[in-house]
Amino acid sequence: MLTAKGLFQEIIDNDESFRLFCSIAASGESQGGWENARIAALVAPGMRALAPKITRHSADEDKHGRIFNALMKKRGLEPVPVPPDTDYTMLLERRGIGLAHEKLRADRPLTEEDVIVYLAHSRVTEQRAADQMDMLVTHFGDHPELGKAIHMIDNDEANHLAYCHEELLGLARQGHGRLIQRTLRESALAEIRVYRDVSLAVMRHMGRILGWSKPKAFALAAGIHGMYVWERAAGWHRMVDLKMPDRRNALGGAGAPAPAL
Template structure:
């Protein structure tokens, strides 16, 4: 029977597919760590109170990258280059989601609107990350190899999502509400398309690695397209709604050290 659990079990059990899965994840986390680090360094003086939280966010992303690389080392596997069509974070940046890398490399102080846009984009992408990690914990939280790092990353993603909600609501109260809502809606329209395209590319690559029959690949492809249709017709609202989280000050304090997987 085809299920999310059986699908990911196949990927985890095969060295080549596991190598690709961890490499894709590590690459995305590394990019997120770099982006947050640069944003923290360029925060405008009027928003310097956010710098430690953005730094913590980046440190968490760097930690996640190390955890995925540690999983590769435990199997004596090396990180492989991620094909462009599988690079979710890079494709989002190229589509205009997140602050442009050219701006982050320029060493010029960001504007308040830049920070509002950054947090709005993070709200959307962290929802995706939190949902994915929650699913992995549900199915593989007790996995002897991947369970512990997956749980650690899931907790961090929940913190990141809570931080985005709290800070965006605070900024909305300071007069940035219209910019936040406009940016959230613009971002989610692009994100669901990029996620669909990357998901199709990942499943195509995994299918070739694992030797899936044509009917299985077709079924998975149909499922991905149906999920995109659901998100386009209304599922997107989950990623743009703002509610004050129960977990307040989720990114206060330093990042926790990630233990070797």
């Protein structure tokens, strides 16, 4: 029987598949760090109070990238190029989700609408990240090689998600509710499609490395398509709801340093 735990165990037990997994993860986290750093530098003049929190978000993402690189280094592995069909961040940008990199590379201040779009997009993608890390903590939280890193990243992702909820609720009270809800819905529907496509691509690459049989590859692909159908019908709602988090001001302090691996 195929299970998430069994599948991931296969991936981490093989050096080549583990290296690809960590390379994809490190690249995505580092890209998120760059994006947040640029947003913090360009944040709309009337929203400068957000800049320290966005900077903290950037530092956390950079830290996660270093953690995945350290996990590879510990095994004596070097990163590999990320296949374009597994580049989650790039594929989201191509669908017009989030802030275009062209805008972030310019030196013009962002508008309030830009910042709201950034926060709404982050609320959606951080939900995905938090869900994935919760799954890994459940199955591998006590793993001698990965456990410490997984717990650290899981806690950070919970902070990021709480920050997005709190800031968006505050902006909704200021009269931006319609823009927020519209952007959340558009982002969620695009994200679940991109996540499906990236998941299928990652499984294809892992299947090639690990020599999965055609029936196994077919079953995994069917499971990914089934999850997409459920998310498209109803599951996306969990990515757009807003509620005041238990963790208040989650990015208001200094972030924890990367653990010694």
